[in-house]
Amino acid sequence: MLRLRFAPLEPQLGPGKIELMERIASEGSISAAGRAMKMSYHRAWTIVTEINSMFREPLICTQPGGTNGGGATVTPLGHDVVRRYRSMELTLRRHAADHIAALEALVNAARPARRKRTARAAR
Numbered sequence: 001m002l003r004l005r006f007a008p009l010e011p012q013l014g015p016g017k018i019e020l021m022e023r024i025a026s027e028g029s030i031s032a033a034g035r036a037m038k039m040s041y042h043r044a045w046t047i048v049t050e051i052n053s054m055f056r057e058p059l060i061c062t063q064p065g066g067t068n069g070g071g072a073t074v075t076p077l078g079h080d081v082v083r084r085y086r087s088m089e090l091t092l093r094r095h096a097a098d099h100i101a102a103l104e105a106l107v108n109a110a111r112p113a114r115r116k117r118t119a120r121a122a123r
Contacts, residue, residue: 002089011054018085020047024060025074025082033072048072055081 003014016037023033034044052058059078063070074082093100 002085002092004085006054011050013051013054013081013085017047017051018082020044021051021059021074021078021082024048024072025079028071028073030060030062030072051078 001015003012005012020033020037023036024030027033027036030044030048031041034041037044048060048062052060055077057075057077059075059081060072061075062072
């Protein structure tokens with residue numbers, strides 16, 4: 001998983017925002033993309049607003065609903081951002097796979113085992 005933070009306000013671009021943009025591109029709407037990701041329309045809309053505020057130009061364009069229905073499209077810049085993100089992700093996986101695996105092993109080894117909660121323990 002790759003997550004980028006941009007200065008000065010540190011907006012983040014990560015797998016969730018990229019997936020939402022990909023789903024909007026394939027579904028043609030924010031609500032359908034949100035449903036596909038099991039998130040509310042409100043949450044999906046909030047993320048779209050965050051994405052569009054991060055860059056100099058919008059990455060997602062919306063058309064209001066109504067009789068003819070609404071929709072959303074990913075702009076050419078949005079497609080470029082998704083392509084670059086996926087390319088960086090692939091490069092990272094290829095060149096740092098051993099390091100990532102070693103760090104994951106350390107993180108997993110450091111976590112204490114979880115105990116199952118019984119009805120008695122929950123009280």
